[in-house]
Amino acid sequence: MIDSIKYKIQICCGTMCYIMGGAELHLLNDHLPSNLKDKVSIEGIPCIGKCDTKEKHHPCVKINGEELNNATSQKIVKQLLTLENNDLL
Amino acid sequence: MTYYNNAVITKHELLVRLIQLLDTNKLLDDIDRIPLEMRPRTNSPIRCCVHKDRAVIKYKLMALLGFNIADEQHELTPLKEYAEQALEGYTQNGNFLTVVDEACSSCVQVNYTVSNLCQGCEGRPCQVNCPKDAIMVLNGKANIDHQKCVNCGICQKACPFHAIAYLPVPCEESCPVKAIRKNADGIEEIDFDKCIHCGKCMTACPFGAISEKSQILNLFNNIKHKKEKTVAMVAPAILSQFKASSAQILNSIKAVGFDEVMEVAEGANMTTDHETNELLERLNSGATFMTTSCCPSYIEFSEKHAPELKPFISDTPSPMAYTAMLAKKRFPEHKAVFIGPCLAKRTEVYQNQNIDYVITTEELGAVFAALKFDLVKTDDSPIVSKVVRPESRGYAASGGVTNAIKTILSSEHNITTELIDGIDKKSIRLLRSLPNKKVTDASFYEVMACDGGCINGPVNVSPLKVSQNKLKKAIQEIQSEEAAV
Numbered sequence: 097m098i099d100s101i102k103y104k105i106q107i108c109c110g111t112m113c114y115i116m117g118g119a120e121l122h123l124l125n126d127h128l129p130s131n132l133k134d135k136v137s138i139e140g141i142p143c144i145g146k147c148d149t150k151e152k153h154h155p156c157v158k159i160n161g162e163e164l165n166n167a168t169s170q171k172i173v174k175q176l177l178t179l180e181n182n183d184l185l
Numbered sequence: 186m187t188y189y190n191n192a193v194i195t196k197h198e199l200l201v202r203l204i205q206l207l208d209t210n211k212l213l214d215d216i217d218r219i220p221l222e223m224r225p226r227t228n229s230p231i232r233c234c235v236h237k238d239r240a241v242i243k244y245k246l247m248a249l250l251g252f253n254i255a256d257e258q259h260e261l262t263p264l265k266e267y268a269e270q271a272l273e274g275y276t277q278n279g280n281f282l283t284v285v286d287e288a289c290s291s292c293v294q295v296n297y298t299v300s301n302l303c304q305g306c307e308g309r310p311c312q313v314n315c316p317k318d319a320i321m322v323l324n325g326k327a328n329i330d331h332q333k334c335v336n337c338g339i340c341q342k343a344c345p346f347h348a349i350a351y352l353p354v355p356c357e358e359s360c361p362v363k364a365i366r367k368n369a370d371g372i373e374e375i376d377f378d379k380c381i382h383c384g385k386c387m388t389a390c391p392f393g394a395i396s397e398k399s400q401i402l403n404l405f406n407n408i409k410h411k412k413e414k415t416v417a418m419v420a421p422a423i424l425s426q427f428k429a430s431s432a433q434i435l436n437s438i439k440a441v442g443f444d445e446v447m448e449v450a451e452g453a454n455m456t457t458d459h460e461t462n463e464l465l466e467r468l469n470s471g472a473t474f475m476t477t478s479c480c481p482s483y484i485e486f487s488e489k490h491a492p493e494l495k496p497f498i499s500d501t502p503s504p505m506a507y508t509a510m511l512a513k514k515r516f517p518e519h520k521a522v523f524i525g526p527c528l529a530k531r532t533e534v535y536q537n538q539n540i541d542y543v544i545t546t547e548e549l550g551a552v553f554a555a556l557k558f559d560l561v562k563t564d565d566s567p568i569v570s571k572v573v574r575p576e577s578r579g580y581a582a583s584g585g586v587t588n589a590i591k592t593i594l595s596s597e598h599n600i601t602t603e604l605i606d607g608i609d610k611k612s613i614r615l616l617r618s619l620p621n622k623k624v625t626d627a628s629f630y631e632v633m634a635c636d637g638g639c640i641n642g643p644v645n646v647s648p649l650k651v652s653q654n655k656l657k658k659a660i661q662e663i664q665s666e667e668a669a670v
């Protein structure tokens with residue numbers, strides 16, 4: 097099972113991200129297309145230090161270590177699909 | 186009830202900014218800069234222009250500071266002056282919602298509109314069937330005369346092209362008791378003779394035009410400058426609202442500067458015991474049914490809309506009220522602060538002399554965010570009270586009260602129960618019918634104004650499903666920790 101995980105998603109659970117839309121990201125699993133479900137692991141991580149009312153990067157997510165700012169479930173899924181497609185090429 | 190949308194995020198950002206400014210002692214100097222910073226000229230405006238956007242932010246801030254927008258004396262009064270007063274605490278009057286009229290006024294007067302799908306057909310069933318003669322055809326397209334239209338919807342049903350659309354007014358539609366409607370200027374107004382503070386309009390409005398009057402500045406200022414001692418009474422729903430262990434959440438609340446922290450679930454123990462006895466007594470003496478009393482919005486509903494229900498509502502104090510009694514005994518010098526997911530608790534607290542402040546999940550979250558607390562890195566040492574039964578924390582979700590009562594009822598009592606999960610038009614009909622029935626379907630009704638219970642309160646930060654999972658996990662964690670000791 098573990099081997100099949102291709103995408104490691106880390107959702108910032110720092111309070112700023114969490115109240116600025118990050119809470120919603122914990123429903124990500126419901127938005128994943130079925131062909132991706134088994135390939136994705138989702139975990140919460142502490143604040144990654146990108147939260148700031150001026151910069152407005154929140155909510156933040158990392159996909160395989162790469163940061164995605166202003167994340168939404170839709171954005172994450174889109175990014176996963178792009179990665180998946182690139183892989184097929 | 187938090188649906189992810191930008192209006193909610195704006196509210197959270199406003200709270201965070203206010204608290205950041207207060208924390209860094211810049212509130213009075215910089216509060217008037219918030220609208221400029223949040224709505225810079227470089228962004229494309231959300232409404233007609235940047236000035237409108239900034240005005241909206243200004244008035245939203247005013248509302249959060251505890252002011253009725255309608256009471257504005259002078260348009261040029263800077264936010265600073267309002268902030269100065271807010272730090273002292275505003276004078277409460279029992280109404281805790283206010284409409285930000287600058288943000289409102291954008292919704293339709295008439296719910297029906299003709300889209301460009303209109304073919305201007307010969308039959309014109311919309312026109313022929315309109316009972317008010319409100320439809321004119323101009324340039325081959327139907328038009329609705331707003332002066333004449335009475336929102337009956339016949340034209341929409343009659344149109345074979347589905348060219349007539351229904352545009353709801355979200356706040357009006359969400360209000361279960363018809364307490365919000367447009368005034369002569371087309372701006373929504375809340376009728377406080379009817380309002381039950383369920384908060385549904387507030388979460389429904391996609392412009393964030395309905396705001397609650399917050400006490401957070403006043404409280405946070407007092408805590409920061411140690412002007413008074415405080416005891417935080419934390420509702421069990423709070424444990425479902427942040428991604429950290431219960432101990433971390435409670436320890437973080439303490440770290441904000443509260444001197445003592447208590448779980449409202451401790452009071453829920455007492456509510457359960459008392460309410461169970463009360464139920465048995467009432468049924469013994471011939472009552473057909475009894476309902477719960479812990480949801481303040483339901484209580485306000487019964488007072489304003491269904492006094493016939495009153496005799497059937499339990500007299501047992503709510504978990505918050507019991508907790509406040511304990512708090513007064515244990516910490517007689519301290520100001521009691523209820524921290525919870527509920528708007529209506531503000532009205533309950535307004536009538537309860539043992540409690541001084543109400544803070545919402547959103548406000549608590551904003552404090553954590555502004556102070557840059559990382560909950561998962563906070564002290565995880567146990568702080569929860571050992572006397573709290575797990576079912577008492579379960580009060581936070583619908584069905585929790587029933588479950589708690591059933592756990593202590595012995596099996597020979599055959600109590601039938603029913604859950605009223607959310608006050609809406611349908612459940613109101615059911616509730617109203619109960620007092621007249623000789624036999625009711627159940628003998629115990631648990632009534633929750635929010636569907637899903639307190640974890641779905643209007644001032645929460647987590648979506649319902651996330652909260653449900655988190656609450657379960659929190660209760661289990663505490664149980665296994667206690668078992669381990």
Ligand code: FES
Binds near residue numbers: 154
């Ligand atoms: S809270 Fe997410 S980066 Fe700090």
